[in-house]
Amino acid sequence: MRSADEFAEQAGDWSLMRLLLARPSSSWRKQLLAESTDTVDPELTSAVQMAQAEGNDYFHEVLFGADGLLTSRESDYRFERDRGAVIADLEGMRERFGFSWEGTEPADHILALVGLMAHIVTLQAVAVRDDRIGEALYLEGIAEWLRRGHLAWFAEQIAGALNATQVCYLSHVAHALEQRVLPAGERGKPARRPSESIRDHELKNS
Helix, strand or coil: CCCHHHHHHHHHHHHHHHHHHCCCCCCHHHHHHHHCCCCCCHHHHHHHHHHHHHCCHHHHHHHHCCCCCCCCEHHHCCCCCCHHHHHHHHHHHHHHHCCCCCCCCCCCEHHHHHHHHHHHHHHHHHHHHCCCHHHHHHHHHHHHHHHHHCHHHCHHHHHHHHHHCCCHHHHHHHHHHHHHHCCHHHCCCCCCCCCHHHHHCCCCCC
């Protein structure tokens, strides 16, 4: 199992990706610089640097808004499953793991999902640091379920759309997202749904 510091670094990268995909605000650029100090990912480092000049509130609305060019919700790609079921699944995870989402985006929006992943990996870091290995292993299964059972359904399409904008910082975010959600051997393949055993498993502290 990875160390607590490695999990914390991964959680920081997920959090940084969420911030990079968020709507630019007056403090957004400073937040990016502050949150990027610990990342060693060259894609994210480049994204933060280029976002200082390229970040644009209007462009973000055109891309991610209600009538935006980017289809940013998982349920829009899940034709085999009811939207309400997808959202209920994710809202249940939020409640179970104490994730408070401050944005206005629905639970299956790419920003909310990336934020939830950052939260889960942060919990892994804390569990490992406190030597609660059983809980850390359980959370590793949850993170994998979130990756393969939710994010993998549309990460490739999201990354392609971000690349198509020809906005450099978003292209770097797209590459970082693909590297984490879709390792090279999984790209272009259908996502696999999470197993019931993971979904229904009860948390047991070691």
